[in-house]
Amino acid sequence: MTTRTEHDLLGDKEVPAAAYWGVHTERARENFPITGTPVSAYPHLVEALASVKEAAARTNAELGLLDADVAEAIGTACQEIRAGALHDQFVVDVIQGGAGTSTNMNANEVIANRALELLGHARGDYHRVHPNEQVNLSQSTNDAYPTAVNVATIIAVRDLSAAMTGLQRAFAAKAVEFQDVLKMGRTQLQDAVPMTLGQEFGTYAVMLGEDRQRLDEAVTLLHEINLGATAIGTGLNAPPGYAETACRHLVEITGLPLTTASDLVEATQDCGAFVHLSGVLKRIAVKLSKTCNDLRLLSSGPRAGLNEIDLPAVQAGSSIMPGKxxxxxxxxxxxVAFEVVGNDVTISMAAESGQLQLNAFEPIILHALSESVTHLTAACRVLAERCVSGITAHPDITRAYVENSIGLVTALNPAIGYAKATEIAREALATGRGVADLVRERGLVPADRLAELLRPENLAHPRERS
Incomplete structure (x- = not known):
């Protein structure tokens, strides 16, 4: 492999000649062989880093700190990256020491070397465009990296919100389809009172809608950025007006309604927005998992379980049991839900472990948040497309459960009284006979009145009766 020699404070280092990254990235590749997952696995982050660097270049040029041709070359390199080019050059491991410095320098080096090419210079010839002197001008890792994480997360959450909307619609469609399917409601896994399968599936749609609203609320906190804070929030080495100008350019580039934090010292060390967002992701995961538990219970069997619904058969179930x-x-x-809950613990611990003016553990926060958001997005899409949309019901089975359940006696309680209802329930349990048959046999309610009480709309929608 052909190499080129680059130099840093530790001395000379050989870098692959064809690489757009440089010496800092090369050392990081050696230092952090942790997950095997490079930053390039998170394209939203790569594109967000390029957006931050382009906004910085525009600002530095506008404030007279950067030559126009260099700023233009840096901007063009960033635009190419945002369009999908050079992502394979972002090679540092996503989990790293240094508060994200290696990710920031990976971006600085790739952008600098591409800008050099655009200006007619060789990669590694940093006299014209230097990763630190020009690409990182007026910045620190401590404001550029968190800002990029915010932007990347905002965009990723949009995908999750859209996936949740799709799943919500799938459940809502089933709620309409199953609106007349009478079934037994259950509390504590015991027979309770009648309802419809449509009501059950409608609940899942409502829960998703509520969680999506909480997600949209949580992500608004990430629109406050600390770009311009530099090292600890004091803005050292950034010119007056830099923070506001850089934010304006970043808004133009991303189309996001970003604002500069009112207190940059606080914003540089505070990870509260990530903790809050992670808590909402955990809420989504927990409730989604509960819904899936219900689907598994309702479809259990097919002969020795509830068997109220059928989930689409997507693959054979056993290497030893035919037909399963x-x-x-x-x-x-x-x-996925279990993973998200674990990620929430990781994010909480990382946020708590920051010291003084900086949290050094944002790389693991980024990694955990990204995993939670992207995996939940995929899970919602798969659940909607490969499961919920194909669910079918067994109305005869669900109706039979209602007719044979002692839970039906609760619906008849107003008509026959609690004492009689208790006797009917006891006899039904002892004999295995249906509640309606026993009430009819004892003549406790006229036949036409009993038929009216047992109509599905009256059992499942008592509040709507006139």
Missing amino acids: INPVIPEVVNQ
Whole structure:
């Protein structure tokens, strides 16, 4: 492999000649062989880094700190990266020491070397465009990296919100389809009172809608950025007006309604917005997992379980039991939920462990947040497309459960009284006979009145009766 020699404070280092990264990135590759997941695995972050660097170049040129041709070359390199080029050059491991310095320098070096090419210079010839002197001008890792993380997360959450909307619509469509399917509601896994399968599926749609609103509220906190804070929030080495100008340019580039934090010292060390967002992601995961638990229970069987619904058969379920079909889609969503809950613990610990004017653990916060958002996004899409949209019901089975359940006696309680209802329930349990049959046999309610009481709309929608 052909190499070129680059130099830093530790001395000379060989770098692949074809690489757009430089000496700092090369050392980081050696120092952090942790996950095997490079920064390039998070394209939103790569594009956000390029957006921050382009905004900085525009600002530095506007304030007279950067030659126009260099600023233009840096901007063009950033635009190419935002369009998808050179992502493979972002090679440092996503989990790293140094508060994200290696990720920031990876971006600085790739952008500098591409800008050099655009100006007719060789990669590594940093006399004209230097990663630190020009690309990182008026910045620190401590404001450029967190700002990029904010921007990347905002964009990623948009995808999650859209996926949740799709899943919500899938459940809502099933709620309409199953609106007349009478079934038994259950509390504590015991028979409770009648309802419809449509009501059950409508609940899942409502929960998703509520969680999506909480997600949209949480992500608004990330629109406050600390770009211009430099090292600790005092703005050292950034000219007057830099923070506001850089934010204006970043808004133009990203189209996001970003604002500069009112207190940059606070914003540079505070990870509260990430903790809050992670808490909402955990809420989504927990409730989504509960929904999947319900789907697995309702489809259990087919002969020795509830068997009220059928989930789409997407693959054979066993290497030893012929004909077995497993609820694999809800199961994979459950596992994503477990991961998100664990990530929330990681994010909480990382945020708590920051000291004084900087949190050095934002790389693991980024990694955990990105995993939670992207995996939840995929889980919602898979659940909607490969499970919920294909669910079918067994109305005869659900109706039979209602007719044979002692829970039906609760609906008849106003008509026959609590004492009689208790006797009917006891006899139904002892004999295995249906509640309606026993009431009819004892003549406790006229036949036409009993038929009226047992109509599905009256059982499942008592509040709507005139």
